[in-house]
Amino acid sequence: MRKLIVAANRLPVTVSMRDGQYQFRPSPGGLAVGLSCLPDSLERLWMGWPGVSSERLTPEDKDRIRESLRQQNSAPVFLSQRQIDQYYLGFCNKTIWPLFHYFPVRTVFEQQFWKAYRQVNHLFCEELLKVAEPGDSVWVHDFQLMLLPRLLREKMPDLTIGYFHHIPWPSFELFRLLPWREEILDGLLGADLVGFHTYDYVRHFLSSVSRISGLEHTLGEVNAHNRILKVDAFPMGIDYNRYAGAIDDGEVKAEIDRIRGIVGERKIIVSVDRLDYTKGIVERLEAFDWFLSTHPEYKGQVTLIIVAVPSRSGIEDYKQLRGHLEQLVGRVNGEHGSIGYMPVWYLYRFMPFKKLTALYNAADVALITPLRDGMNLIAKEFVATKNGGPGVLILSEMTGAASELGEALTVNANDKTAIVRAIQEALEMPLAEQCERNRVMQERLKRYDIVRWSTDFIHALNEIGVRQQGVSVHKLGPAARETLVRQYQTADKRLFLLDYDGTLVGFQGRPAKAGPDEEILMLLNRLTQHESNCVAIISGRDKDTLEKWLGSLPVHIIAEHGGWLREFGESWRSFQPVNEQWKHAVKPIMDLYSDRTPGSIVEEKDFSLVWHYRRADPTLASVRTHELRDALVNLTENMDVGVFEGSKILEVRKHGVNKGRAAEFLLARQAWSFVLAAGDDYTDEEMFAVLPETAYSIKVGSNVSKARFNVDTVMDLRNLLKQLVGS
Numbered sequence: 135m136r137k138l139i140v141a142a143n144r145l146p147v148t149v150s151m152r153d154g155q156y157q158f159r160p161s162p163g164g165l166a167v168g169l170s171c172l173p174d175s176l177e178r179l180w181m182g183w184p185g186v187s188s189e190r191l192t193p194e195d196k197d198r199i200r201e202s203l204r205q206q207n208s209a210p211v212f213l214s215q216r217q218i219d220q221y222y223l224g225f226c227n228k229t230i231w232p233l234f235h236y237f238p239v240r241t242v243f244e245q246q247f248w249k250a251y252r253q254v255n256h257l258f259c260e261e262l263l264k265v266a267e268p269g270d271s272v273w274v275h276d277f278q279l280m281l282l283p284r285l286l287r288e289k290m291p292d293l294t295i296g297y298f299h300h301i302p303w304p305s306f307e308l309f310r311l312l313p314w315r316e317e318i319l320d321g322l323l324g325a326d327l328v329g330f331h332t333y334d335y336v337r338h339f340l341s342s343v344s345r346i347s348g349l350e351h352t353l354g355e356v357n358a359h360n361r362i363l364k365v366d367a368f369p370m371g372i373d374y375n376r377y378a379g380a381i382d383d384g385e386v387k388a389e390i391d392r393i394r395g396i397v398g399e400r401k402i403i404v405s406v407d408r409l410d411y412t413k414g415i416v417e418r419l420e421a422f423d424w425f426l427s428t429h430p431e432y433k434g435q436v437t438l439i440i441v442a443v444p445s446r447s448g449i450e451d452y453k454q455l456r457g458h459l460e461q462l463v464g465r466v467n468g469e470h471g472s473i474g475y476m477p478v479w480y481l482y483r484f485m486p487f488k489k490l491t492a493l494y495n496a497a498d499v500a501l502i503t504p505l506r507d508g509m510n511l512i513a514k515e516f517v518a519t520k521n522g523g524p525g526v527l528i529l530s531e532m533t534g535a536a537s538e539l540g541e542a543l544t545v546n547a548n549d550k551t552a553i554v555r556a557i558q559e560a561l562e563m564p565l566a567e568q569c570e571r572n573r574v575m576q577e578r579l580k581r582y583d584i585v586r587w588s589t590d591f592i593h594a595l596n597e598i599g600v601r602q603q604g605v606s607v608h609k610l611g612p613a614a615r616e617t618l619v620r621q622y623q624t625a626d627k628r629l630f631l632l633d634y635d636g637t638l639v640g641f642q643g644r645p646a647k648a649g650p651d652e653e654i655l656m657l658l659n660r661l662t663q664h665e666s667n668c669v670a671i672i673s674g675r676d677k678d679t680l681e682k683w684l685g686s687l688p689v690h691i692i693a694e695h696g697g698w699l700r701e702f703g704e705s706w707r708s709f710q711p712v713n714e715q716w717k718h719a720v721k722p723i724m725d726l727y728s729d730r731t732p733g734s735i736v737e738e739k740d741f742s743l744v745w746h747y748r749r750a751d752p753t754l755a756s757v758r759t760h761e762l763r764d765a766l767v768n769l770t771e772n773m774d775v776g777v778f779e780g781s782k783i784l785e786v787r788k789h790g791v792n793k794g795r796a797a798e799f800l801l802a803r804q805a806w807s808f809v810l811a812a813g814d815d816y817t818d819e820e821m822f823a824v825l826p827e828t829a830y831s832i833k834v835g836s837n838v839s840k841a842r843f844n845v846d847t848v849m850d851l852r853n854l855l856k857q858l859v860g861s
């Protein structure tokens with residue numbers, strides 16, 4: 135890896151203007167803190183939004199900001215106020231954030247927001263391309279930039295691109311609500327590696343990819359646009375030693391003493407979050423209220439300190455939350471407090487590291503109960519700060535961190551009585567047990583810390599980058615392409631054997647919809663205009679459809695994988711007699727499976743029966759395919775037919791009917807001096823197998839193939855044909 139470019143909405147520092155002066159402050163949220171710990175040995179550049187709108191900046195201001203960020207290996211992507219409103223406050227925080235945190239009712243679906251989101255992702259892409267060089271890797275962060283991997287891939291296909299998603303990836307049931315779900319997934323499918331905090335999010339993502347993009351995975355690897363995309367879990371850690379060692383700092387010690395001096399013997403429960411409705415701060419305060427009501431003996435004995443870090447305050451939901459919380463703090467204090475005892479201390483502010491770790495240290499209990507949270511690093515920070523000492527973590531099951539911190543008291547954040555019980559248990563837990571639970575968690579946090587997290591990710595990214603190069607070994611590169619064009623130009627008898635679906639045109643959910651577009655008709659027409667060219671379309675489709683779609687072209691057409699042939703100017707004839715006897719036994723079984731698998735259909739052709747399941751639920755279809763294949767193989771054992779599995783189909787076809795036979799027939803007609811065959815699936819392999827060595831066989835896609843070369847997409851093949859007819 136030459137250098138690593140980190141692209142994230144936030145830079146590690148946020149710029150703000152006060153009294154005409156810039157201020158640089160650490161950005162809120164775990165990401166900024168986390169990435170500041172990447173190993174120094176790696177040359178890197180961080181790109182992101184500096185946090186201030188560009189209208190407020192003169193060109194000189196921008197230069198100055200650029201310069202001071204440059205000294206911190208960072209570069210700004212400036213956003214206008216409109217972009218901040220519609221992309222950041224809009225699409226990111228009113229659409230994706232609530233939806234991905236399981237708050238569909240708070241989710242706003244607004245076309246303008248989506249447009250701005252796309253625009254800003256393009257802007258990031260442009261800025262990044264100014265600094266990216268061949269051999270670089272890009273690490274894109276979080277939900278604000280989900281389109282960026284694809285945009286970069288299109289402009290610089292050889293970049294190694296990683297993406298890490300810091301928030302939950304919701305179940306397909308939630309994700310499907312998004313009107314722009316296909317585009318978002320396609321954006322991410324441009325990456326080489328996509329990482330999540332937990333395996334549950336990995337599962338949800340893969341399920342969305344399968345159900346929406348129609349791409350299956352094998353052990354977390356998806357073949358997306360003929361590249362491997364690896365999807366895996368990398369639970370983000372913290373800078374363990376920094377938190378564990380905080381206690382050694384004189385200022386931290388003094389702050390702990392100061393807090394203790396004020397609180398005295400009372401127990402402290404601490405609650406720290408960005409002020410966000412996903413964090414369940416109101417719900418936890420209500421639980422504390424309930425705790426004091428049901429355990430009056432604790433009145434005067436325990437103080438809850440709530441630190442709420444200001445965040446996204448331009449959004450109405452966040453403003454309301456703040457108002458609601460402040461009201462509730464007032465009510466709880468009014469109800470349970472007395473002179474000299476304030477049950478809840480509420481601090482609405484950013485808390486610098488030393489003050490924060492002093493507070494963690496002074497606290498007896500941390501009450502961290504988000505309703506939903508991608509990871510939650512606060513929980514980890516609290517445990518790390520308690521290095522060797524007591525302290526109890528109460529943690530919501532709905533956080534990513536809960537899967538690593540099993541020794542905490544885990545609660546369902548919606549269950550107030552469970553939180554009340556946990557508070558009591560925490561306050562009464564023997565110190566030895568507290569220390570023991572913490573010790574186990576500390577060991578884990580120490581091992582899988584932030585450096586390990588980032589190096590693991592980068593390592594996996596490098597690995598996949600290397601494998602990706604292996605995949606492209608048989609690509610029809612510029613040199614081979616040049617030879618191909620030269621041989622075409624000098625040859626006088628040229629044969630083209632072209633498969634149709636997935637080769638000349640892309641796949642459609644319903645096979646009947648994949649009719650030829652104008653471009654392909656024009657291209658085939660031009661190809662046939664040259665008198666030295668003989669073009670054969672060699673497809674698995676039925677003859678009537680092919681006749682309807684391509685009948686007017688001066689081409690030979692082979693239908694049903696070689697069952698039927700229509701030479702140009704002649705009528706259809708079959709390669710072998712049609713015998714439909716076997717279908718009486720096979721069709722009822724296929725029909726039964728089609729009825730039991732919504733979305734699947736049975737297609738009947740003269741020489742075959744095909745069960746298509748492209749539009750069926752993929753999980754159900756995969757179970758059904760196994761069952762149906764077993765049933766069919768047993769049933770057809772003594773029949774003159776074979777059972778074949780193709781791209782989202784299961785086919786029973788007459789023996790001896792295949793594209794290989796049909797290709798041989800055409801190959802034998804003349805001494806061809808140039809042969810080009812192209813196809814994309816298993817039926818085309820039979821055609822590739824019978825070609826002479828000098829023929830150009832081209833696979834559309836990168837799966838293992840007998841073809842000599844491969845191109846990535848239908849478009850790539852069309853471009854090659856365009857080049858030939860243009861020459």
Ligand code: G6P
Nearest residue numbers: 144162163164165276300301445
């Ligand atoms: C979460 C998100 C981050 C975000 C942070 C702070 O941790 O995953 O992407 O930066 O919150 O939110 P903000 O909107 O202030 O950037």
